[in-house]
Amino acid sequence: MKQIENRADVYKLVSEFYTVIRANPVLGPIFNHHILDDQWPAHIDKLTDFWVTNLFGEICFKGNPSxxxxxxxxxxxxxxxxxxxxIWLNLWFETIDNWFDGALAQRAKDAATRMATGQYLFVLKSRQQINT
Known part of the structure; x- marks a missing residue:
């Protein structure tokens, strides 16, 4: 096992993770509907930017996950x-554990847990606003 040390490591993590996601029977069809085959390389780069920003504090991500x-x-x-x-979070943890350990690997798990919770709550709140 190695620690997450640089952008190349983050790219490896994100690439491996989304290979697993795309094959997952629940999440795969959802992701593959929204991201076409030829769009995946750019999407992986964007998500690598997202995680580089979160793990290293190097501001390179532009986007709106919400x-x-x-x-x-x-x-x-x-x-x-x-x-x-x-499911997304469990697959993220499994992918990290398959490839990396150390402080940044744990930070990636902790950040993902906060993000998954926050995004789910954001979706619920948005639904409530639509229904009122």
Whole structure:
């Protein structure tokens, strides 16, 4: 096992993770609907930027994950549920544990836990605002 030390390590983590996600019977169809085959390389680069920003504090990510999650929830007829985030999080943890250890690996797990919780709550709140 090695520690996450640089952008190349983050790219490896993100690439391996989304290979697993795309093959997952629950999450794969969702992700593959929104990100076409030819779009995956750019998406992996963008998500690498996201995690480099979160792990190293190097500001390189530009995007709005909350809006992306709302778009997915709309596509799922507002049926995105906590179990979707739990599956995502468990696969993230498994991928990290397969490749990395150390302080930044733990930071990636902790950050993902906070983000998954925050994104799910954001989706729920947005639904409530639509229904009122």
């Amino acid at each position: 809006q992306a999650h709302l778009k997915v929830d709309n596509h799922l007829n507002h049926n995105m549920e906590q179990h979707h985030f739990e």
